[in-house]
Amino acid sequence: xxxxxxxxxxxxxxxxxxxxxxxxxxxxxxxxxxxxxxxxxxxxxxxxxxxxxxxxxxxxxxxxxxxxxxxxxxxxxxxxxxxxxxxxxxxxxxxxxxxxxxxxxxxxxxxxxxxxxxxxxxxxxxxxxxxxxxxxxxxxxxxxxxxxxxxxxxxxxxxxxxxxxxx
Amino acid sequence: xxxxxxxxxxxxxxxxxxxxxxxxxxxxxxxxxxxxxxxxxxxxxxxxxxxxxxxxxxxxxxxxxxxxxxxxxxxxxxxxxxxxxxxxxxxxxxxxxxxxxxxxxxxxxxxxxxxxxxxxxxxxxxxxxxxxxxxxxxxxxxxxxxxxxxxxxxxxxxxxxxxxxxx
Numbered sequence: 001x002x003x004x005x006x007x008x009x010x011x012x013x014x015x016x017x018x019x020x021x022x023x024x025x026x027x028x029x030x031x032x033x034x035x036x037x038x039x040x041x042x043x044x045x046x047x048x049x050x051x052x053x054x055x056x057x058x059x060x061x062x063x064x065x066x067x068x069x070x071x072x073x074x075x076x077x078x079x080x081x082x083x084x085x086x087x088x089x090x091x092x093x094x095x096x097x098x099x100x101x102x103x104x105x106x107x108x109x110x111x112x113x114x115x116x117x118x119x120x121x122x123x124x125x126x127x128x129x130x131x132x133x134x135x136x137x138x139x140x141x142x143x144x145x146x147x148x149x150x151x152x153x154x155x156x157x158x159x160x161x162x163x164x165x166x167x
Numbered sequence: 168x169x170x171x172x173x174x175x176x177x178x179x180x181x182x183x184x185x186x187x188x189x190x191x192x193x194x195x196x197x198x199x200x201x202x203x204x205x206x207x208x209x210x211x212x213x214x215x216x217x218x219x220x221x222x223x224x225x226x227x228x229x230x231x232x233x234x235x236x237x238x239x240x241x242x243x244x245x246x247x248x249x250x251x252x253x254x255x256x257x258x259x260x261x262x263x264x265x266x267x268x269x270x271x272x273x274x275x276x277x278x279x280x281x282x283x284x285x286x287x288x289x290x291x292x293x294x295x296x297x298x299x300x301x302x303x304x305x306x307x308x309x310x311x312x313x314x315x316x317x318x319x320x321x322x323x324x325x326x327x328x329x330x331x332x333x334x
Contacts, residue, residue: 024226024305034296039228043312047224055222057214057250057287057309059191061206083224085307087283089256116254118307120224129201138191140252140285140307142224145210 007165010094010111010119018096018109018125020045022085022118045120045142050079053146059087060139062132067164071095074103074126075153080144084130085118087138091167093131095160099124105158112167126154133167174332177261177278177286185263185276185292187212189252189285212287212309217246220313226254227306229299234331238262241270241293242320247311251297252285254305258334260298262327266291272325279334293321300334 008014012021028041049055074097086092094111101107103126113119120142121127130139144150175181179188195208216222241264253259261278268274270293280286287309288294297306311317 022224022226022307024228028226033227034229037230037232038297040308041226041228043223043225045224047222049222055214055216055309056210057189057212057252058210059189059195059208060200061191061208062201063204065204085224085252085254087252087254116305130205138283140189141207142222142309 007110007112007162010113010117015111015119017098019081019122020120022083022120023116045083046081046122047083047120047142048081048123050123050144050146053080053144055142056145058141060130060141061136062130062139063136064132064134065093068161069131070159070161071128071156072159073153073155074128075151076124076126077143077150078124078152079146079148079150081120081123083118083120083142085140086115087140089115090132090134090137091115092133092137093162094119095128097126103154105160108160110162174277174279174329177280177284182278182286184265186248186289187287189250189287190283212250213248213289214250214287214309215248215290217290217311217313220247220311222309223312225308227297227308228303229297229306230303231300232260232298235328236298237326237328238295238323239326240320240322241295242318243291243293244310244317245291245319246313246315246317248287248290250285250287250309252307253282254307256282257299257301257304258282259300259304260329261286262295264293270321272327275327277329
């Protein structure tokens with residue numbers, strides 16, 4: 001088993017090859033609306049419903065993973081993007097491999113996201129299923145409904161272990 | 168000034184004429200996914216991007232309203248739905264009038280939503296802009312980007328006051 005090279009704190013810059021970080025941030029286009037009552041952080045992700053698809057909204061309720069946690073598989077949605085926005089204000093883990101890279105250990109990046117950070121996987125980006133931490137957590141999910149299969153699952157040649165660490 | 172007849176606790180049944188309530192609930196279609204790690208509460212709202220539109224994701228950061236609060240206007244989005252999902256786990260207020268009813272005091276309903284309840288306004292439903300409570304609160308917003316105007320604003324003939332109450 002090989003540990004990921006490092007677990008990085010999630011930032012929009014580091015995640016740019018994989019998708020968007022959905023968060024209140026000064027980099028956003030910020031509009032003052034509702035007579036100054038509200039700041040609109042506008043259009044924070046590239047939602048892609050794919051061919052003949054539509055974006056739907058769901059809630060995922062995920063049990064927490066226990067560290068160390070060994071990843072044995074990853075999945076991708078070849079037709080559309082998929083966004084996760086935490087509703088329980090807890091950190092969570094993300095493991096990704098870019099759509100255009102071979103799914104091998106050295107191409108897998110692991111990020112620690114904070115409870116105020118949502119993410120949107122670009123179409124086709126390999127990722128591990130939801131990895132909540134600390135407690136059962138809810139996430140708003142924006143993904144595709146439409147015709148045809150939209151989930152590829154691959155067993156990793158070499159399992160990858162995320163070690164126990166303080167977060 | 169006329170007070171609303173009552174402030175009702177938000178439920179999917181009471182809100183059915185105006186849109187969807189987005190929450191973990193036994194009424195949802197619930198799928199077990201990720202090898203039993205995750206419950207998917209599937210497809211919780213009728214997102215409508217409207218003609219030539221797309222659904223986009225934004226965050227609204229709203230200042231809290233102080234009660235009693237007098238509503239002097241309402242707005243509607245004639246081309247598309249608009250969803251608000253609380254990210255700060257605080258209650259908030261909703262005031263609505265169905266799309267097919269005259270915008271008059273007796274047709275306006277006021278709801279208290281809890282911090283785990285999102286809502287989706289059906290296309291054309293009259294509503295008051297964001298009414299956060301207690302503190303500055305963030306909401307994930309799903310609405311339309313597309314050509315043409317998509318916000319009608321009307322001043323109420325008779326202002327409506329939401330009285331101070333315990334929530």
